[in-house]
Amino acid sequence: MVTGKVISVNGPIVKASGLARIKMFDIAEVGPHRLIGEVIRLAGGVTVIQVYEDNTGLKPGDEVVSSCRPLSVLLGPGLIANIYDGIQRPLVGISEVCGSYIEKGIKLPALDMEKRWAFSPLVTAGAALRGGCVLGEIRESPLVVHRVLLPPGVSGTLTGIAAAGEYTIDEEIYTLDTATGTYTGKLAGYWPVRSPRPFRLKKKPFIPLMTGQRVIDTFFPIARGGTAAIPGGFGTGKTMTQHALAKWCNADIIVYIGCGERGNEMTDVLTEFPNLIDERNGRPLIERTVMIANTSNMPVPAREVSIYTGVTIAEFYRDMGYSVAVMADSTSRWAEALRELSSRLGDMPAEEGFPPYLATRLAEFYERAGLVETLSGHDGDITIIGAVSPPGGDFSEPVTQHTSRFVRCFWALDKILADARHYPSISWTDSYTEYLHDIEAWWRTLDSQWLSLRNEVMNILLDDHRLQQLVKLVGTDALPQTQQFVLFAAEMIKNAFLQQNSFDPIDKYCSPEKQLKLLKTFLTLYRKGSQLVHAGVSLKEIKALDVMSELVRLKSEVPNQDTARIDEYGKRLATELDSLKELLTGV
Ligand SMILES: Nc1ncnc2c1ncn2[C@@H]1O[C@H](COP(=O)(O)OP(=O)(O)OP(=O)(O)O)[C@@H](O)[C@H]1O
Ligand SMILES: [Mg+2]
Incomplete structure (x- = not known):
């Protein structure tokens, strides 16, 4: 145990002297309440400590003590279903001891x-x-x-x-x-929070992380062990998307990090999860979830460390051979914590006041994702999905830009779609994924043509995007019937496939089989419909078919267990479209 004295206090940044033998990232307990802090800089006998608790009242001359151990996470049974703050203090235990406020210096075991x-x-x-x-x-x-x-x-x-x-x-x-x-x-044992846990080797991910969200699984899929960002302006649906993924994705373990977001959103998660039942196994979702809550009203440094606490817990379960998904909402708030702390340290600011090491820190975080062969020779993986909240929805700002360099999946939320209440508001023109070819083999087990089916539907949407520019200039009626049909087919795909309501009891989760069958139904409409309009059938006649109105309702009326109804619908659709052809040819 070494002791020293506080020399100066600048918000959560405390300088101390006299702490011999102390090392970088060691824990230091500061002041009469023994507030938890971490050594973040050492210079000429002065130790700079980042304090993770409210340090109001701390003053020069107060004592600092350290056992010269690194800031660590306690890893062992009992993490599951627990809720921690950024430095792994159990929030339920704390609320039992001190009600709704976290008492200064309160120390409770994490497990x-x-x-x-x-x-x-x-x-x-x-x-x-x-x-x-x-x-x-x-x-x-x-x-x-x-x-x-x-x-x-x-x-x-x-x-x-x-x-x-x-x-x-x-x-x-x-x-x-x-x-x-x-x-x-x-x-149980401790592990230093800033050190990645070792593994034998990193592998190429190949199994999709099924999220039950059609626009993600079918159009912009992510592999287990992959990385994704959800950038979006204020209120575009980042948190809802993260929640939907935490609820329905097929990872074994979920680590949900609420990082600098509003307290009431975190309360929603805390009250909702224990009551949510996973359809696939009939068990409460909380039984596979660990939560880290560091909301906007909690100390800023603890927000900075919360993502490391979360990802270290994720690595612990990965090492047991599990598939773990980490949700971080929002990495922008985390970057803001980094900015605030670096400015107090007097670092030279780079773009928009963020420290020059912002990109490195982001890269290090996303680097902890991956499918690995663990030290025991099993496969385990971590998928990291980070929400990004660019101010004013401007994707050219530093956090979004740097993040886009380190993730292989980018689900760009579109303000126009969100305003039109098209949810999830993931843009099909600005989003991308680099996992399509990695996971294609998995989808082939359901349908050998999956990728070409997906690309064909994607092309309809891209054609529509191009045509929409024309529509703005000349209006829809000036376009030939064939192009009007593309607009119609795309509209159907947007309404009946891409839009998915998280509050709908059936549509909140869509199984891969159901996604595939719906996709094929749109292709039946598109392929047969295009032939018809080329042959002279009017779009009006196609739109007037009885089956058309049903198409939009399939997603919320056909349960995942009863997808044969989509096949049956597909047959009726084909028959009705063929009947228009027969009228035309007079057969
Ligand atoms: N998939 C969805 N289904 C239904 N409604 C949705 C969906 N996604 C978003 N919404 C609606 O949009 C609202 C805002 O979503 P959300 O809170 O997730 O946005 P956000 O991007 O996290 O906002 P903030 O920038 O404030 O963090 C929700 O309250 C909900 O009404
Ligand atoms: Mg949010």
């Missing part, structure tokens, strides 16, 4: 120290073990089997392991004979 977990060993004494291997299992929640891992970097011969039974995270569970002496392990 329940008393709870007894049923542990089953999977290895026996005498086994030669290496860091990352699985020692045993615990059922952490009905949805998650927690694999107890030997921490990375530890290796040796197992000399003893607890028998199957119930243990707390503070009990000694195993001993190992290592090159440097005896190592004793428990069910």
Whole structure:
């Protein structure tokens, strides 16, 4: 333990002297309340500490103490269904102790120290073990089997392991004979929050992260282990999209980081998730979710560290062989925290006042995504999806620009679509994905033609986009019937496929099978309809068909389990369109 004295206080940035042996990123406890801080700079005997709690009243001369350990996350069973602040303090536990305000310097363990977990060993004494291997299992929640891992970097011969039974995270569970002496392990352990956890190798992602959102899965899909950004101006639907993904995506574990957003939005998540049931397994969604809440009214430095806390927890579950999705809402608020702190440190500002290292920090964050072979030889992955809130919806600002360099999927939210209440307001002209070819093989198992079907429908939308420019000049009626038909088909695709209401009991989640069948239905309409208009049938006659009005309702009327109804509809659509042809030819 080293001690020192506060020399100066500038908001959350505190300078102290006298802290010998202290290192970068060590924890320092500041002032009479022992507020948690982290060493972020060391210069000529002065230690610069970023304080993660409200430090009102702190003054020069106050004591600073440090045990010279890095700021860390406690990793072990009990993380699932928990809600933490940016430095992993359990918010439910805190509210039980001090109500709705976080008391200064309150220290509660991140995990329940008393709870007894049923542990089953999977290895026996005498086994030669290496860091990352699985020692045993615990059922952490009905949805998650927690694999107890030997921490990375530890290796040796197992000399003893607890028998199957119930243990707390503070009990000694195993001993190992290592090159440097005896190592004793428990069910939980600390990991430095800023250090990525190691793995064996990074692989190319190939399985799509199914989100149940058609515009994403069909048009701009993301692979498990991929990275995506959701940039969008004020109120365009970033949070709703993140929530929809957190609810319905097929990852095993969700880490939801509410970073600098409004408190009431986070409250919505906290009240809604425990009551939401996952249709696929009938279990509450909270049983696979870890939440980090650092809302706009909480200390700024804790917001900066919250994304590292979140992603370290994600890596812990990845190392157990799980597929983890990390949602960060919003990375712009995180970047603003970085800006505020760097300006207090007196760093030279770069673009729009952000520090010159903004791009590096963003890159480091997204770099922690990926499909990997874990140290135990299993596959595990982390998908990172970050919302970006550019001021004024201007995508040329630094956070959006830098983020777009590091992510391979860009779901651009469009203000015009949002204003027209076309949700999700993901633009089909400004968004992109680089995962199409990586995940094509997976979709081929459902339909060998998937990519060409998807591209054909995408081309209708792009044709429509070009024609809309003409329409602005000359109006729709001046266009030939063939082009008017393209506009009509695109309109149908927009209304009946791209639009998806998160509040609709059926449409909130659309299975891959249903997406594919709907896609094929539009192609039946487009292919047969184009032939008809070319042959002289008027668009009016096509629009007047009884089946047309049904098309828009399919998405919200046909449940995911009953997609045969879409096939049946497709047949009727084809028959009715063919009947127009027969009229024409007089057959
Ligand atoms: N998929 C959707 N289905 C239905 N309504 C939606 C959808 N997406 C957005 N909305 C509507 O848009 C509103 C604003 O969405 P949201 O709060 O997600 O925007 P935001 O981009 O996160 O805003 P902010 O910039 O304030 O964080 C929602 O309250 C909801 O009414
Ligand atoms: Mg929001």
